[in-house]
Amino acid sequence: MRPDQRSGRLGVGIVGAGRVGPVLGAALAGAGHALVGVAAISESSRERADALLPGVPLLTVPEVVERSELVVLAVPSDQLPALISGLADTGTWQMGQLALHTAAGFGVEVFEPARRAGVIPLAVHPAMSFTGTSVDVGRLAGTHFAVTAPAPVLPIAQALVVEMGGEPVVVAEADRAAYAEAIETASGFSAAIVDQAVGMLRAVGVEGAGRLLAPLVRSAVENALARADDGPAL
Known part of the structure; x- marks a missing residue:
């Protein structure tokens, strides 16, 4: 068809x-x-x-x-x-x-x-x-x-x-590899950093480390992405 x-x-x-x-x-x-x-x-x-x-x-x-x-x-x-x-x-x-x-x-x-x-x-x-x-x-x-x-x-x-x-x-076809690398960098780095921070908090006895970090991580990422969309600072 x-x-x-x-x-x-x-x-x-x-x-x-x-x-x-x-x-x-x-x-x-x-x-x-x-x-x-x-x-x-x-x-x-x-x-x-x-x-x-x-x-x-x-x-x-x-x-x-x-x-x-x-x-x-x-x-x-x-x-x-x-x-x-x-x-x-x-x-x-x-x-x-x-x-x-x-x-x-x-x-x-x-x-x-x-x-x-x-x-x-x-x-x-x-x-x-x-x-x-x-x-x-x-x-x-x-x-x-x-x-x-x-x-x-x-x-x-x-x-x-x-x-x-x-x-x-x-x-573009020629840019798919670079696109994939950017996606992997963002997702892999974010997960690794969160895991590391959770481990550090647990090591000092903080309970609910994920819940503690959630607002911080979300706001930090949202701010970083907003800055990226706004372009370089003058």
């Missing part, structure tokens, strides 16, 4: 029931899309899929791909290239199908094996730390998503982000 022939409602399949996939699936379902299936392997991922996507069939990866107009690949980055090429080798991809991955460090070049089968590639990364619970669905509102796609279908990727409540930010 050509992008310009699509109705507003897509049959969406989710591959990967970690912390990200079911949340995006729930958001897309809330926007009116139909979830046709989710591929979940581990017991914890099946439980998460059941909690966030009740009633959505648990399918194998090939079954999800074969039944979907939009396939969301929410798998670890190191598994993504092999998954895409493996589905191409088995002839599973469908002509005109939309395929979206959520890996920060990849653009759409990773979809090359699928593109040769007629797949329309989209790279969409939500810049958010996920818990894998229903709380995340609400947190998507206002979250920025890095979007990379071929120019003719970029509006499709942007529209999907808006439907999930997010704010699309276009990131």
Whole structure:
């Protein structure tokens, strides 16, 4: 199906029931899309899929791909290239199908094996730390998503982000690695600093160290981000 022939409602399949996939699936379902299936392997991922996507069939990866107009690949980055090429080798991809991955460090070049089968590639990364619970669905509102796609279908990727409540930010293919490094630096550094501060407070007998630090950390981060958006001081 050509992008310009699509109705507003897509049959969406989710591959990967970690912390990200079911949340995006729930958001897309809330926007009116139909979830046709989710591929979940581990017991914890099946439980998460059941909690966030009740009633959505648990399918194998090939079954999800074969039944979907939009396939969301929410798998670890190191598994993504092999998954895409493996589905191409088995002839599973469908002509005109939309395929979206959520890996920060990849653009759409990773979809090359699928593109040769007629797949329309989209790279969409939500810049958010996920818990894998229903709380995340609400947190998507206002979250920025890095979007990379071929120019003719970029509006499709942007529209999907808006439907999930997010704010699309276009990131060029060549800049995805730098974008991923910035995301990892922010999330990893923040977690490490908080863990270190909590440990120091616990060492001196402070109870509820996390609750004590929460207002401080939130306000400090918000102030730092406000300064960043305001630009350099004169």
